[in-house]
Amino acid sequence: MKPEQILKNFQLKITNARIKVLELFQRHQFALSQPFLEKNLEGIDRVTLYRTLNTFKDMGVIHKVLDDTYTLKYALCSDLCYSKNSHHEHKHIHFQCVQCNKTTCLDINIPAINLPEGYLATEYHFFIKGICKNCNDSSYPNT
């Protein structure tokens, strides 16, 4: 979908910065951080990027992706973000590759957990560190 259309769907004003940010998300299948955006989108202010990401997150255009780099990352919401009852939520597992340093969304749901009596859950975050398919494949070149 065209960035302009996405913005329209979410009733967000169509601005240069937002289009550029969405395009960048669409060009990459992995989660993006503000520093990454800043490097790859010269001409757009650092603060604007932070605010754009925040707005997108609040409106449900993107969702937080946590890994252990302690830099906020986000990924475009997709089918993965909708459960069977068409309720927008984020219960899939993320994968952080220690080789290419990319964190991606896996098409695997977070398994249900029985919390001890008295606990109330609102959000689940599950990520796995390791070597992703791409890096794994390229380290064993075809013979």
Place this chain on the structure above:
Amino acid sequence: MKPEQILKNFQLKITNARIKVLELFQRHQFALSQPFLEKNLEGIDRVTLYRTLNTFKDMGVIHKVLDDTYTLKYALCSDLCYSKNSHHEHKHIHFQCVQCNKTTCLDINIPAINLPEGYLATEYHFFIKGICKNCNDSSYPNT
């Protein structure tokens, strides 16, 4: 166990800073961050704390606890950190309370996940956000 004994067990030099840090960990059942240690341990340099935490983590005295605050947290390793085959690893779930802002270790193992072909896992991080037992109990006082 006495902090001195712990240090001895891990073949670490017994210093004032390390004892103080271990004592603080023992006094709290939740994960501690460097900023927290800094506030609660006046007289010990900020950098020393970072380095102490790093050393402890490398030696397996403490383990990383991730939540979405983007501040590194650590917890003392305990029985939870040893799997059935007495192999030191960290596969339990953490819980981040949005009310008291404490992140704790749960006595629940991370369920096994079947990764897609080609992926290789080395670490699992799973945390749940919500309201912990303590906060939940205190918001519904006994009648």
Place this chain on the structure above:
DNA sequence: CTGTGTGCAAACACTTTGCAGGTGT
């Protein structure tokens, strides 16, 4: 005595806030 631990200064990286001016609708 020797190597490791500590403290201080400084730099680095990521994120947030305030305000003035610009722009989409």
Place this chain on the structure above:
DNA sequence: ACACCTGCAAAGTGTTTGCACACAG
């Protein structure tokens, strides 16, 4: 026209590095 978006400056917070001195073993 008006509200919202953007850019700039500055500050806040968490973390790392370099170097000289101190101290545990």
